[in-house]
Amino acid sequence: xxxxxRPAARKLSxxxxxxxxxxLAAGLGAIVLAISGFFGGLEPTxxxxxxxxxxxxxxxxxPWRVTIIGSRLLGDLRPLVSLSDEDNHWLxxxxxxxVIADETWTGLDSIVRLSGxxxxxxxxxxxxxxxxxxxxxxxxxxGMPEKLSLLWEQQGDAVxxxxxxxxxxxxxxxxxxxxxxxxxxxxxxxxALLVVPVEDRREQK
Amino acid sequence: MNAxxxxxxxxxxxxxxxxxxxxxTLLALAIGQAIIAATPDVDRSERPFLKSGPMGAEVDARxxxxxxxxxxxxxxIKERGVEHDTQGVWVVVKVKITAGTEPVLIxxxxxxxxxxxxxxxxxxxxxxxxxxxxTFQPGIAVEGEIAFEVPADTTGLSLRLAExxxxxxxxxxxxxxxxxGPLWLDPQPVTLDPPVVSS
Numbered sequence: 001x002x003x004x005x006r007p008a009a010r011k012l013s014x015x016x017x018x019x020x021x022x023x024l025a026a027g028l029g030a031i032v033l034a035i036s037g038f039f040g041g042l043e044p045t046x047x048x049x050x051x052x053x054x055x056x057x058x059x060x061x062x063p064w065r066v067t068i069i070g071s072r073l074l075g076d077l078r079p080l081v082s083l084s085d086e087d088n089h090w091l092x093x094x095x096x097x098x099v100i101a102d103e104t105w106t107g108l109d110s111i112v113r114l115s116g117x118x119x120x121x122x123x124x125x126x127x128x129x130x131x132x133x134x135x136x137x138x139x140x141x142x143g144m145p146e147k148l149s150l151l152w153e154q155q156g157d158a159v160x161x162x163x164x165x166x167x168x169x170x171x172x173x174x175x176x177x178x179x180x181x182x183x184x185x186x187x188x189x190x191x192a193l194l195v196v197p198v199e200d201r202r203e204q205k
Numbered sequence: 206m207n208a209x210x211x212x213x214x215x216x217x218x219x220x221x222x223x224x225x226x227x228x229x230t231l232l233a234l235a236i237g238q239a240i241i242a243a244t245p246d247v248d249r250s251e252r253p254f255l256k257s258g259p260m261g262a263e264v265d266a267r268x269x270x271x272x273x274x275x276x277x278x279x280x281x282i283k284e285r286g287v288e289h290d291t292q293g294v295w296v297v298v299k300v301k302i303t304a305g306t307e308p309v310l311i312x313x314x315x316x317x318x319x320x321x322x323x324x325x326x327x328x329x330x331x332x333x334x335x336x337x338x339x340t341f342q343p344g345i346a347v348e349g350e351i352a353f354e355v356p357a358d359t360t361g362l363s364l365r366l367a368e369x370x371x372x373x374x375x376x377x378x379x380x381x382x383x384x385x386g387p388l389w390l391d392p393q394p395v396t397l398d399p400p401v402v403s404s
Contacts, residue, residue, distance in 0.1 A: 021223040104315070104325035133289050135329050142322045143356040144293050180247035181372070 053168070053192040061191040062171035063101035063184050064140075066111060069094040069147070071164055072199040073154075080134055081127050087156030089202050091117065093166060094131070098145035101173075101184070105140050112150055113190070115165040119158020125150035161198050168192040253373040255365075255380040267377035268368050269309045269341060274299040274348060276383050281394035282352060284330040288394055293356045295327075296388065297395055298364055301403050302334070303346040310337040312370035313378070316353045319361025327354045333400050349400030361385065 016024070033041070053059050058067045074090045076083065083089070093112060099105045113123040130137045131147040140146060154160070170191035171184040258264035263272045277297045282289050289295075296316060302309075314326040314335035326335040333339065334349035341347055355362070367378040 017217055017220055021219075102321055103323040106325075130329065132291075133287070133329065135289070137328055139325055139328045141293075141324045141327075141354055141356075143359075144291075144354070146292075181251075182246075182248055 050167070050190050050193045053194050055194070055196060059168050059192045060100070061111070061168050062173065062187075063099060063105055064111060065098045065100050065145070066168050067096040068112075068166060068168075068194050068196060069096065070199065071166075071196045072201045073160060075202040077151075080129065080136075081151060083153060085156060088153050089156065089160075091120065091152045091154050091161070091164070091198070093125070093150045093152075093164070093196070094147065095150065096145050096147050097140055099140050099142045102142060104142070106138050108138060108140060108148065109150070110169055110186075113167040113169060114152055115167060117152070117154065117158075117161050117164055119155030120152050122152075125152055127151040160200065163195055163197045166194045166196055168194070251372075251374045253367065253376050253378040256377055257380045257382075260381060260384070262381075263303075264379045264381055265377070266366060266368070266379045267305070268307065269302055269304050269311075269366075271303075271366050271379050271381070272301045273364055273381045273383070274301055276388075277391060277395055278388040279391040279393070279395040282330065283394040283396045289329050291354050293354055293359075294388055294390065295395065296353045296355055296362065296383075297350050297397060298353070298383070299348060299350045299398070300334075300364070300366070301346050301348045302341050302366075304341040304343045306343055308343065309341045309368055310339075311335055311341070311366055311368065312337050313365070313367040313373060314351050315365045316355060316362045316383075317365055317380070318355065318359045318363075320359070322359070323365075324353050324355050327352050329354070330397070333397060339400060346403040347400050348403045350397045352397055360387075 053068070055068055055070065058065050071091070071093045074092050076086075077090060081090070091114070093114070095112065097108070097111060108128045109124045112125070114120060114125075115123065127136055127150070128138070129135070129149040129151065131149055137148075140148075167190035170187045170189075172187055173182060173184050175181070176183045176185065256264050256266055258272075260273045263270045276299070279295050279297075280290060282291075282295045282297070298316075302311065311334060314332075316324045318324070326332050328336070330352060331338070332351060334347070335351045339347070339349070351364075362383040364381045364383060365378050367373050367376055369376045
């Protein structure tokens with residue numbers, strides 16, 4: 001700084017020092033915001049899109065790891081489950097689920113959501129069946145992946161799908177703001193989306 | 206008479222004083238955060254009370270007492286003529302339960318292993334005394350079995366029973382260690398014994 005600029009600089013610093021702190025803080029914040037614009041700070045946020053997955057691809061979704069195997073239409077499955085109307089049929093999604101959390105997991109019907117299928121009452125399956133011995137289950141234990149079948153009853157007069165959209169739900173282990181405890185909380189966005197072809201096996205037993 | 210403060214020092218003094226306020230505020234926040242970090246969180250402060258005891262001994266779980274009478278294990282469990290196999294091991298624990306002063310339901314039954322994993326009683330078959338299947342009356346000891354499905358490589362199992370389910374906040378829970386070492390597998394399918402009143 002030259003001798004001629006010193007009085008001007010001293011005058012500027014003196015004027016700055018005389019400003020209220022709140023005004024100085026606001027000015028500093030504006031400068032930081034402007035600088036951040038050069039590093040993408042003012043870019044519009046990206047809307048998250050659901051990642052797509054394919055058959056036989058393991059998907060980590062928090063407390064569980066899911067692998068979709070396939071989907072089919074089936075007819076009468078008595079005595080395991082009964083249709084509410086004999087003209088209806090079952091839409092079945094087969095998958096492998098491994099509990100990777102440290103405790104038995106219940107709520108198996110919340111892992112997969114069905115979308116865009118006509119004649120289905122709920123996105124959640126009505127039954128969860130263990131393929132090993134065809135028992136209906138609600139619990140799956142850590143360290144033992146099992147093949148499951150999820151069942152939805154479809155109206156007989158509805159359009160039978162050639163393919164279905166499946167959303168894999170995820171959970172995050174985080175602090176619950178109400179209870180103060182660490183819990184597996186549902187995520188707003190699904191972990192993955194799959195489009196699965198449907199085999200029609202209603203005539204087969 | 207004090208010399209007057211020079212004019213160019215007064216604004217600088219205000220800035221120093223402001224920065225000092227900010228620093229003290231940050232210090233107070235840091236101290237508060239340190240206190241929060243040092244105190245137990247809710248999960249720890251409200252965790253269940255584990256009541257330990259050896260096999261065969263009665264363990265007091267506040268509203269009931271329980272003792273582990275025996276343990277069996279197999280690869281196949283049979284119920285109503287249907288065999289259920291497993292990729293792991295079936296562990297069948299025989300317990301004697303006596304309700305305290307009021308009728309009790311056992312809503313929580315689990316095996317806890319040495320790796321910190323928890324395995325709830327299986328729902329692949331009907332449990333005769335777990336999952337609130339039976340009401341235990343005060344003073345009447347009942348022996349019954351509970352079936353669990355665990356991985357074949359699990360070790361350090363202990364039985365945990367409680368009246369309440371879910372988080373079991375600050376509730377008493379038994380914690381009885383099962384025999385250590387590899388589980389001996391019965392080559393024959395096992396069947397759960399029906400509950401009996403114990404003398």
